Amino acid sequence: MVEAKRRGLESWGVDINPLARLITKAKTTPIDLNRLEATHDNLMERLRNIFFDPKEFAKRVSIPKFFNIEYWFKPKVIESLSVIKKEIMQIEDQDILDFYKVVFSETVRDCSNVRGGEFKLFRIPPEKLKNYNPNALATFLQKAERNLKGFRDYFKELSDKKYLDVHVRILDEDTRFKTSIPDESVDLIVTSPPYGDSKTTVAYGQYSRLSLQWLDFEDRICRSIDRVSLGGNSPEDETVLQVSKSLKRIWEEIKRRDNKRASDVLSFYSDMFLCMEELDRVMKERGRICFVIGNRTVKSVTIPTDEILVEMFERFGFGHRETIIRDIPNKTMPLKNSPTNEPGKVEKTMWNEHIVIVERR
Ligand SMILES: C[S@@+](CC[C@H](N)C(=O)[O-])C[C@H]1O[C@@H](n2cnc3c(N)ncnc32)[C@H](O)[C@@H]1O
Incomplete structure (x- = not known):
């Protein structure tokens, strides 16, 4: 759908998976660059300050309750992700919020205890897990910068070609039935x-x-x-x-x-x-x-x-x-x-x- 928009073609996308739809929405929705960059600078600075100050960090930790969270994430990672999420969720503009939810989702995946290169969810073996200490903040910051850069290029291209308003419709539907x-x-x-x-x-x-x-x-x-x-x-x-x-x-x-x-x-x-x-x-x-x-x-x-x-x-x-x-x-x-x-x-x-x-x- 990104490629369709870059060519000025209207597109429909169908997927039953809400994460696929969220990523698609974030990648195809133009956001005013000045607003996005202002939010970005503010978020990055807030996060750096909070992570630098153990008291501020501790105040914001709130561990989500979902099945087996401790199995899939190390305790430090859970705390860091919960603090990052709390800050993201304060973003009021829905499109900008979705942009950072995607960055967050990539961070979750990279910092989890899931072993790479498999078809299913398997945990990193215990002996490797002992020395595995992913840095959720560094991962998030690095992915945020990368996605922002990608977005800048995309936005500029669409804006130069006057394709910003080309329609993209993302459907929460099942292709086996009438869409x-x-x-x-x-x-x-x-x-x-x-x-x-x-x-x-x-x-x-x-x-x-x-x-x-x-x-x-x-x-x-x-x-x-x-x-x-x-x-x-x-x-x-x-x-x-x-x-x-x-x-x-x-x-x-x-x-x-x-x-x-x-x-x-x-x-x-x-x-x-x-x-x-x-x-x-x-x-x-x-x-x-x-x-x-x-x-x-x-x-x-x-x-x-x-x-x-x-x-x-x-x-x-x-x-x-x-x-x-x-x-x-x-x-x-x-x-x-x-x-x-x-x-x-x-x-x-x-x-x-x-x-x-x-x-x-
Ligand atoms: C190989 S992935 C492709 C993902 C993405 N469309 C792309 O091209 O990168 C297959 C996708 O089909 C979706 N899918 C599976 N069954 C579906 C169905 N019945 N209706 C719509 N989408 C379905 C899955 O959720 C998954 O995202």
Whole structure:
């Protein structure tokens, strides 16, 4: 949506995850630079003074109550984050507040006890945790400066091109069902859907939970994300097996090895099919869809999602234009997962991703 706005294109964005929507909102909402910079200088100075003065610091500590907070954060980090949050929450301008909530969310993630490079939330092992002492204030200040710089460049570009008012609409909706986007109104869809069900691939809900909890989102919402994610909870529907020959072939192969995993795979693609129905509804004639997708492995069977998607799209009258294969050189997404879902056991998985482009005939 940032890229659309930089090109003067109106855009809609849909995501079930409130953190994804918050980040998108913060990245696409122009804020008057003078106001943002004044708030920034004031916030940075306040924080430095408070952290410099133990009495002032102690006055502001208020530990949030959410499940397992002590497991995921060291005591000093919890105190520091609580003080930073208290100062941020005093910002009255909602757009500026959201900007700093995103900085805060990045700080939460970086200073937590979560081990990097995994698909799931696992804690840093105890022997490493002993000497792990992240500095939440330094992390926050550094991220705030970086985001401010990015924002300055973005704001200047939009303002020079007179694109500041180009519409960006972010929807708290589920792509499997009818969204607020009007029929046949969209020229281009760019999406990177989940690569598989949350249980066994990237658990976005788990990944965002700590940030959401720190930002006071209801526990009910934080815990529901993976369930409403594609393949999270849907009954399997064998219709898709008639639509895609490739899916049928690998589904049968996985079923021979593990019934339950075959059923997860089927429910994921059934959900994907529902999404396609919705994409088809909003798409203009000759409109194009770009799907970024990884071909994941289940029970050592590689699922050719790129081919499956093309076959499924054909059902809706979309023709395949091309598939671009892109290496993943340095994505923060883990490159390995555990075939058995056990921590520590890893198997090479998505090393490259496919960009599948189809066009409505
Ligand atoms: C691979 S991430 C892509 C995130 C982001 N759109 C981007 O391109 O960087 C997949 C996203 O799909 C979202 N998602 C999963 N199921 C969804 C659904 N049923 N409707 C809308 N979004 C969904 C997840 O919350 C997650 O943010």
